[in-house]
Amino acid sequence: MSITNPKELFLHELSDQLNCEQTLVGVLGTLAQEVDDQEFRSALEKHQQQTREHVQRLERAFQVLGSQPEKVTCFGAQGLKQEHDNFASKESPSKQMLTMFDTGAGEKTEHYEITAYKGLIEKAQLMGQQEVASLLQQNLQDEEWMAHTTHKIATRLAKQALAGAGV
Numbered sequence: 692m693s694i695t696n697p698k699e700l701f702l703h704e705l706s707d708q709l710n711c712e713q714t715l716v717g718v719l720g721t722l723a724q725e726v727d728d729q730e731f732r733s734a735l736e737k738h739q740q741q742t743r744e745h746v747q748r749l750e751r752a753f754q755v756l757g758s759q760p761e762k763v764t765c766f767g768a769q770g771l772k773q774e775h776d777n778f779a780s781k782e783s784p785s786k787q788m789l790t791m792f793d794t795g796a797g798e799k800t801e802h803y804e805i806t807a808y809k810g811l812i813e814k815a816q817l818m819g820q821q822e823v824a825s826l827l828q829q830n831l832q833d834e835e836w837m838a839h840t841t842h843k844i845a846t847r848l849a850k851q852a853l854a855g856a857g858v
């Protein structure tokens with residue numbers, strides 16, 4: 692099917708975001724298991740639960756729009772996952788460096804999602820779809836919380852590591 696109008700494009704982008712969230716439920720579980728920091732692990736576990744709710748809200752948004760999600764692969768999420776997997780398997784990082792890497796990867800991921808949601812929310816509002824916009828807004832709030840939380844943890848871990856390394 693060819694996409695020829697903004698509503699179809701919106702549904703495509705919403706399907707992409709649904710696939711993104713489904714991928715990230717798995718990635719967050721992997722990260723929560725491997726990181727060497729209790730605060731970061733708790734944040735990852737909490738955000739994994741929030742991400743399951745993101746999937747549900749996106750499914751609800753399709754219902755509100757009277758539509759079905761398309762099968763779309765979010766290559767943005769796949770790429771972020773692959774970067775992590777390559778780093779973990781090819782660079783033989785210490786547990787501490789893998790944990791620091793994961794803070795950076797996490798921040799990149801949240802900002803990717805934040806940008807996606809901001810675009811979707813604006814389009815939903817322009818189309819007069821207030822209920823959809825409000826569902827997406829709730830997801831955006833969780834992404835902003837996780838971006839902020841991960842950034843604080845990243846700064847603390849970097850300071851600790853640099854002090855320990857005598858740099």
Ligand SMILES: [Fe+2]
Nearest residue numbers: 712742745804
């Ligand atoms: Fe999300």
Ligand SMILES: [Fe+2]
Nearest residue numbers: 801804834837
């Ligand atoms: Fe997220």
